[in-house]
Amino acid sequence: MADLKTQLMAEFGKQNLLDAFGELSLNVDSADIVKTCLKLRDSFFFDTLIDLCGVDYLAYGQSDWDADASSSGFSRGREIQSDENTHEQRFAVVYQLLSVSKNQRLRVKAYVDEAQPIIQSVTNVWKSANWYEREAFDLFGILFENHTDLRRILTDYGFKGHPLRKDFPLIGEVEMRYDEDLARVVYEPVSIEPNISVPRVIRK
Amino acid sequence: MAEIHNYTLNFGPQHPAAHGVLRLILEIDGEVIKRADPHIGLLHRGTEKLAESKPYNHSIGYMDRLDYVSMMCNEHAFVMAIEKMLEIEVPQRAQYIRVMFDEITRILNHLMWLGTHGLDVGAMSIFLYAFREREKLIDCYEAVSGSRMHATYYRPGGVYRDLPDKMPQYLESDFRTNKELAQMNKNRQGSLLDFIADFTEEFPKSIQQYDDLLTDNRIWKQRLVNIGIVTAKRAKQLGFTGPMLRGSGVAWDLRKKQPYSVYNQLDFDIPVGVTGDSYDRYLVRMEEMRQSNRIIKQCVAWLKDNPGEVMSDDHKVAPPSRVAMKDDMESLIHHFKLFTEGYCLPKGEVYCAIEHPKGEFGIYLISDGANKPYRVKIRAPGFAHLAAMDEMTKGHMLSDVVTIIGTQDIVFGEIDR
Numbered sequence: 001m002a003d004l005k006t007q008l009m010a011e012f013g014k015q016n017l018l019d020a021f022g023e024l025s026l027n028v029d030s031a032d033i034v035k036t037c038l039k040l041r042d043s044f045f046f047d048t049l050i051d052l053c054g055v056d057y058l059a060y061g062q063s064d065w066d067a068d069a070s071s072s073g074f075s076r077g078r079e080i081q082s083d084e085n086t087h088e089q090r091f092a093v094v095y096q097l098l099s100v101s102k103n104q105r106l107r108v109k110a111y112v113d114e115a116q117p118i119i120q121s122v123t124n125v126w127k128s129a130n131w132y133e134r135e136a137f138d139l140f141g142i143l144f145e146n147h148t149d150l151r152r153i154l155t156d157y158g159f160k161g162h163p164l165r166k167d168f169p170l171i172g173e174v175e176m177r178y179d180e181d182l183a184r185v186v187y188e189p190v191s192i193e194p195n196i197s198v199p200r201v202i203r204k
Numbered sequence: 205m206a207e208i209h210n211y212t213l214n215f216g217p218q219h220p221a222a223h224g225v226l227r228l229i230l231e232i233d234g235e236v237i238k239r240a241d242p243h244i245g246l247l248h249r250g251t252e253k254l255a256e257s258k259p260y261n262h263s264i265g266y267m268d269r270l271d272y273v274s275m276m277c278n279e280h281a282f283v284m285a286i287e288k289m290l291e292i293e294v295p296q297r298a299q300y301i302r303v304m305f306d307e308i309t310r311i312l313n314h315l316m317w318l319g320t321h322g323l324d325v326g327a328m329s330i331f332l333y334a335f336r337e338r339e340k341l342i343d344c345y346e347a348v349s350g351s352r353m354h355a356t357y358y359r360p361g362g363v364y365r366d367l368p369d370k371m372p373q374y375l376e377s378d379f380r381t382n383k384e385l386a387q388m389n390k391n392r393q394g395s396l397l398d399f400i401a402d403f404t405e406e407f408p409k410s411i412q413q414y415d416d417l418l419t420d421n422r423i424w425k426q427r428l429v430n431i432g433i434v435t436a437k438r439a440k441q442l443g444f445t446g447p448m449l450r451g452s453g454v455a456w457d458l459r460k461k462q463p464y465s466v467y468n469q470l471d472f473d474i475p476v477g478v479t480g481d482s483y484d485r486y487l488v489r490m491e492e493m494r495q496s497n498r499i500i501k502q503c504v505a506w507l508k509d510n511p512g513e514v515m516s517d518d519h520k521v522a523p524p525s526r527v528a529m530k531d532d533m534e535s536l537i538h539h540f541k542l543f544t545e546g547y548c549l550p551k552g553e554v555y556c557a558i559e560h561p562k563g564e565f566g567i568y569l570i571s572d573g574a575n576k577p578y579r580v581k582i583r584a585p586g587f588a589h590l591a592a593m594d595e596m597t598k599g600h601m602l603s604d605v606v607t608i609i610g611t612q613d614i615v616f617g618e619i620d621r
Contacts, residue, residue, distance in 0.1 A: 155248065
């Protein structure tokens, strides 16, 4: 791995390479993603794209512990709410690469803008990116340019919204029932309330 | 009158050969597949979103429900990712138990695959034989975790409890004579390890039976040989892992190449195919069952000789013993904090993969320092395999689609998540 690290540093610059928990992670400018991936495939022998996923950094580092919750709910032992969202952009696309021939792994990360979450598709580099990109589009609304078939994949036909975004409620937005009068299935706004059983807490 | 060439056929989502809720839109010319468009997501439960809203330990149960025929392997990847971030030591005995149950799970998965794959292409009896053996292994699951399917047995820091000293026995009933009862309980007189040891002695004979039934069977070969050929190069392009990749002749197995747990201390071989067709993948999986049996044997021998702890003594992650809680304030606090709030992971991200029976099962975990994961991405092997459905079925006959679904060994719990 040390070899790979030095080679990657020489190629992509020291500040872009992260080594944590024994894993290498490379930050890439989203505009260069295809160029970088081609280079990683052809010169660094990353022949397989193991996984591709979106990440939404909207709520990064936020906890559920409310400052004046002593009257309403969980209260004592409150830690100072950290606001350390160091991610300059809201979305990221993460590529997990595997080199079967060299037995190496690499994670590539490209941030995309919230206003225009668009990134070039890597389907021409690795065929397996096809469905993964569809999934990232479906769940996060990240658009992949030059993808030939960017349809929803996991959610229902006619689904609205992108469910893995942090501002999409866990309970969803609509519920479905069979209406006897109309003799068809109808969608209505959810009738249940969101509920946190264990608060999210960040301890130092 | 215009001549119609291609037409579309809807296959599923309720079709016995679809292995769950797969909907395929097939574009067919006569009986030849021109295009296959799988529609998935009918079993989407939002596991990743749910995991983000819960403390880490609450999500172990969700992992069982991903690939619901290889439950403990899913758990293994998840707890390993947590352990990697927390940098905690797992006791050796727990690691051996995990590996043993991973291999039991592999046999469970492959038996399920063999049975249903056989059923799909017209071999009825193999299904019944495969389930005969599965029953014994499911009993092991039950003995160790109390549940026959969704075990939630692996925990960060080890496993929930040590292996039981006694194997549960069949009870008297009006429907069986005492002689039959004694026969049924014959291999259940000792501990769970004795029961598993007995199984490993018997299982090679069962595999031999399956072998006799299928391997040289004319119909079986007509249905499998040269169906769904994937070359080694394409397999890597398509993100194949596990038996799907090995069937194409690539000797890639995480247990050997990137050994985790105690796999580097065990002796086993990795079977590979030659042509990359469905028949080769069948042979690879059959051999994998034999190898798993070998691993289980070694684990049983080790576990019999080495009693010890099965859970880490880091009480920030693993609960203290009930006895200690009675008179030790520290233990009581640990217990309370662990079960109300859970534990926080350090900031950062890891990707942790294991050799799941179906391929590489990975957990990509991002933590922002909270007691809940910030993002969990589950890398399901079946997802990449099913994505290649179009390429694999193109030019084949309609009946071969069923073979290819079978050979991919897909389970919708993990694909739809």
